[in-house]
Amino acid sequence: MPTPRDPAAAIIDTILRREGWPRYTDRASDRGGPTKGGITLDTLTSWRKRPVTATDVAALDEAEVRAIYRARYIEEPGFAGITDGALRALVIDSGVNHGPARASTWLQDAVNDLAGRPVLKVDGAVGPKTLAAVNAGDAAALWRSVFAQRMRFYGQLITGDARKRGRVEDDALNAAGWLNRLAEFMEA
Secondary structure, rough: OOOOOOOOHHHHHHHHHHHHOOOOOOOOOOOOEEEEEEEEHHHHHHHHHOOOOOOHHHHHOOOHHHHHHHHHHHOOOOOHHHOOOHHHHHHHHHHHOOHHHHHHHHHHHHHHHHOOOOOOOOOOOOOHHHHHHHHHHOOHHHHHHHHHHHHHHHHHHHHHHHHHOOOOHHHHHHHHHHHHHHHEEEEE
């Protein structure tokens, strides 16, 4: 009898597809700078605990990228403990795209919004209390709330970047990818 597929591996497969694995990019309009499979220069530097170069990013192999995603974006932020698969996938992808602390904050805000009162301290850290509240809550409603917060954040990025740089065409290039990424969650 086949063993069930590791849910984290399936989420990482999807993230790698969304990130265009094994494509390497280094566009001025990409705030992450040199990136391969969604792993940026800063992320790789932090992971390896030493300075790295764009060449190191370009040379990344899939095994290391998968290890980074599993450790930094699933296990360490506590997202593996979210029992609802759709919510877990959205929160992990949000952490990959915007940082685990921001994704955690959106999740905690969603719990508080649905409760109509502060139930959780919004500190960007998913611990046992956050997981208990999330897993006891309405997963579909939490998913919609996190999704909506993420969509608003994309709008803020696009507007803020356009104003800051005065280069709307760069933001339009990024916006299409960001919104395509979100659309996949609505279609799922």
